[in-house]
Amino acid sequence: MKNIKPMHIPVLTALVLVFIVSGCSTTSKLEDGEILYNGMKLNVSPAAGDKAPGEMVSDMQKAVNVRPNNPWPFISPYIRNPFPIGLWAYNHMNDSAKGLKGWIYKKLAEQPVLVSDARPEVRVKMLESILDNNGYFGSRVSYSLKSGKNPKKAKVIYDAKLPEPYLIDSIQYINDGTKLGFLIDTISKRSKYLVKGERFCVDSLEVVRTKIANTLRNLGYYYFRPEYIEYLADSLITPHAVALRVSLADNVPELARRQYRVGDVYTYVLRRSTKNPGVPDTIETDKGKLIVYRPAKLRKNVIPSCITFRKGRIFSVWNMDRTQERLSRLGMFSNIQMQAVPADTSSVDPRLDLYITCQFDRPMEATLEANVAYKSNSYLGPGLVLGVTNNNTFGGGEKLSVQFNANYEWQTGRNRGSIFNSYEFGVTGSLAFPRLLAPRFIRRTDRELNWTTISLGMDIMNRPHYFKLADFHAGINYEWHPSRNVLNQLTLFKLTYNKLMHTTEAFDSVMAANPAVALSFQSQYIPQMSYTYTLDKFLEREKINGINFTATVTEAGNVFDGIYSLCGVKGEKHLFGTPFSQFVKGQAQLVYSRRLVRGTDQWLVSRVLIGAAHAYGNSKVVPYSEQFYIGGANSIRAFTVRSLGPGSYRPPTNMQNGYFDQTGTFKLELNTEYRFPIVSILHGAVFLDAGNIWLLENDPARPGGKLCGKTFLRDLALGTGVGLRVDIGMLVLRGDLGYGLHAPYYNGTNHYFNIAFKKAFAFHLAIGYPF
Numbered sequence: 001m002k003n004i005k006p007m008h009i010p011v012l013t014a015l016v017l018v019f020i021v022s023g024c025s026t027t028s029k030l031e032d033g034e035i036l037y038n039g040m041k042l043n044v045s046p047a048a049g050d051k052a053p054g055e056m057v058s059d060m061q062k063a064v065n066v067r068p069n070n071p072w073p074f075i076s077p078y079i080r081n082p083f084p085i086g087l088w089a090y091n092h093m094n095d096s097a098k099g100l101k102g103w104i105y106k107k108l109a110e111q112p113v114l115v116s117d118a119r120p121e122v123r124v125k126m127l128e129s130i131l132d133n134n135g136y137f138g139s140r141v142s143y144s145l146k147s148g149k150n151p152k153k154a155k156v157i158y159d160a161k162l163p164e165p166y167l168i169d170s171i172q173y174i175n176d177g178t179k180l181g182f183l184i185d186t187i188s189k190r191s192k193y194l195v196k197g198e199r200f201c202v203d204s205l206e207v208v209r210t211k212i213a214n215t216l217r218n219l220g221y222y223y224f225r226p227e228y229i230e231y232l233a234d235s236l237i238t239p240h241a242v243a244l245r246v247s248l249a250d251n252v253p254e255l256a257r258r259q260y261r262v263g264d265v266y267t268y269v270l271r272r273s274t275k276n277p278g279v280p281d282t283i284e285t286d287k288g289k290l291i292v293y294r295p296a297k298l299r300k301n302v303i304p305s306c307i308t309f310r311k312g313r314i315f316s317v318w319n320m321d322r323t324q325e326r327l328s329r330l331g332m333f334s335n336i337q338m339q340a341v342p343a344d345t346s347s348v349d350p351r352l353d354l355y356i357t358c359q360f361d362r363p364m365e366a367t368l369e370a371n372v373a374y375k376s377n378s379y380l381g382p383g384l385v386l387g388v389t390n391n392n393t394f395g396g397g398e399k400l401s402v403q404f405n406a407n408y409e410w411q412t413g414r415n416r417g418s419i420f421n422s423y424e425f426g427v428t429g430s431l432a433f434p435r436l437l438a439p440r441f442i443r444r445t446d447r448e449l450n451w452t453t454i455s456l457g458m459d460i461m462n463r464p465h466y467f468k469l470a471d472f473h474a475g476i477n478y479e480w481h482p483s484r485n486v487l488n489q490l491t492l493f494k495l496t497y498n499k500l501m502h503t504t505e506a507f508d509s510v511m512a513a514n515p516a517v518a519l520s521f522q523s524q525y526i527p528q529m530s531y532t533y534t535l536d537k538f539l540e541r542e543k544i545n546g547i548n549f550t551a552t553v554t555e556a557g558n559v560f561d562g563i564y565s566l567c568g569v570k571g572e573k574h575l576f577g578t579p580f581s582q583f584v585k586g587q588a589q590l591v592y593s594r595r596l597v598r599g600t601d602q603w604l605v606s607r608v609l610i611g612a613a614h615a616y617g618n619s620k621v622v623p624y625s626e627q628f629y630i631g632g633a634n635s636i637r638a639f640t641v642r643s644l645g646p647g648s649y650r651p652p653t654n655m656q657n658g659y660f661d662q663t664g665t666f667k668l669e670l671n672t673e674y675r676f677p678i679v680s681i682l683h684g685a686v687f688l689d690a691g692n693i694w695l696l697e698n699d700p701a702r703p704g705g706k707l708c709g710k711t712f713l714r715d716l717a718l719g720t721g722v723g724l725r726v727d728i729g730m731l732v733l734r735g736d737l738g739y740g741l742h743a744p745y746y747n748g749t750n751h752y753f754n755i756a757f758k759k760a761f762a763f764h765l766a767i768g769y770p771f
Helices: 006-023 054-064 085-092 099-108 120-133 179-189 202-217 302-306 317-329 505-513 515-521 558-566
Strands: 036-045 076-080 140-147 153-161 167-172 229-234 241-248 261-270 279-285 288-294 333-342 351-360 364-374 379-390 399-411 422-433 451-463 467-483 486-503 524-538 545-556 583-595 603-615 666-679 682-694 717-727 732-742 761-767
Touching: 036 054, 036 076, 054 120, 054 153, 085 099, 120 140, 120 153, 179 202, 179 241, 202 229, 288 302, 302 317, 317 333, 317 351, 486 505, 505 515, 524 558, 682 732
Parallel strands: 036 153, 167 241, 261 288, 261 351
Antiparallel strands: 140 153, 229 241, 279 288, 333 351, 364 379, 379 399, 399 422, 422 451, 451 467, 467 486, 486 524, 524 545, 545 583, 583 603, 603 666, 666 682, 682 717, 717 732, 732 761
16 A cells, blocks of 8 residues: 555545445435436337337427436446446535545546436327327327335336328418518428328427528518418318418518618728727719728729629618628628618608628738647648738738648657658648639629639658659639539649759659659659539438539640640650640549438438549659559548559558559549447447559559459459548537548458458548548
């Protein structure tokens, strides 16, 4: 006992309690008639041939779920653990004790939760109300107590016996001859729920009522509210059916019955300083009056380009939302307020004037991000990203940004002494305009802001024992939305210059053994054009099935090659004395998401990714930076980055820098993942990944690397695994444990499952979902 420090005594005592507490009494302080609450069970028994709706059963579960004694703190507040430490401390100690006993009581003691605290008789009435609201009139709900060996401990068993649900038999609409009544009737008839034969459900009626109000507010009835719609239900006309009537409430004010048009629009642009508001400058525009408090740096057409209202048109709340969103995306205002005011309520053609108030934010914004990254290829090191942005450079919402990034990493593990440490640093400057500096023939929508970005940057990558590589790049990019769910990105021109500044004998020996890889590392220009199409949408309003499709096509060197050919230049062509690369590359990805249970976050998400690249003309190989690789946190998670392919090729085990070879010109990935909630922000996943990379041209130095139909299926790596995610909305922290099932390379066995158990695991930490 001499080696046990005093600070360890409470910890050791708590551990001992875990083993002995289950055998001690936790009911000694209960009064007569008091029973410990040990959780609940809900039994729902629908009528023969019927199935209880999943959302209704979920609501019933929530209504009766009461926190029991000794719940699991990090798993679920409704699931009990077998060690009632808190109850034991409450029963066998007291708050007046001092020393160790007092510490244990204060830290561990929990008051018992009794069956009476769960109030099962009240929960029964709540269940009956939920069933009535879902059309199960006349349901029988009861509860009973189930005790074990100790009669002072019990679980509450709720039993709900459901009759056949009541269905909607007939629907009577307003039909009063007014325009408002006609619109309400039209919207109601278009609803998927208000249909004869549908199950009566109060929640669904509320959804329809809200939809009617929202639609009317976008049709000029700005003051209309959902509570102005009433439903009268009669279940006595037809047996086991409901006759429904839609009507207007008696208390609908006159303002809510009137349809408004857009009157005058006033936009006030205030300075950030409230002590010195400045001098108002009124400017007449085609979108109303613009009042800018000077001095302020603001171009005349910036605010009008964000306003979607037109004087004299029907007033729409949707236009208010669009206008506010577009003004917010400029990034130059800290506060945006909008208010609609009746201009003349007595007019036959009433108008609403719109007042918009925008207050400038700080023009300069600085960000600092520090991190320590641990990569799946056993590299560890700190990183730093420093950025400075001017959010209103020329008074038109332009963003001028400069970002500096630096990373240093070293290899951990057994071979850390034989592998180089490395560092990277770079700086990138960009100027983004919230509009397209492009011909007007490009079709775009006013729903979203369109951006033109000009960038210029430089990066240095240093591998001390192998090489130092410099990368210089400049380009211009367009981004626009032709529709709500479609995003187009066009890189009109991007010029990259890769310069191999320094190499070592070790690196030169690797390149000499593999000429194809050596060519991809040579100093060269990469003049590129690329186009990316993205479609992201759900197929129905209930958001059950969603798709995300992204396709990118990239070409390099063709424009330069054409110009040189017209000038009569033959053979290898150079730009400023350095050859330029010529290739074409394409990649497509389809992600399909399926919600398995309505009203829950249970999803089955699958991805198919395919890509190919081909060099020709002025190049023999695709540049190393443009080739494909596979494995890692966002790919096949049972394998580390650059540890697969191409094909069945595997670098010799004594080649510690073999990952240079593990790139390809064809890529295929297949992923599927079941995502489910555990508790609160903690989510789980079970996944299955398959895929590989290949070479489209044979490389003798990498046998088995070429794409071949006969060996295609066996060349697909296969892995599975489980994962945990902490999803706080804006940020997702992810940990995935992958288990390799099949490796495409020979691993000492001819069996399909050819990975030894102890070598089959790979763990990845990442931010965001993998796809």
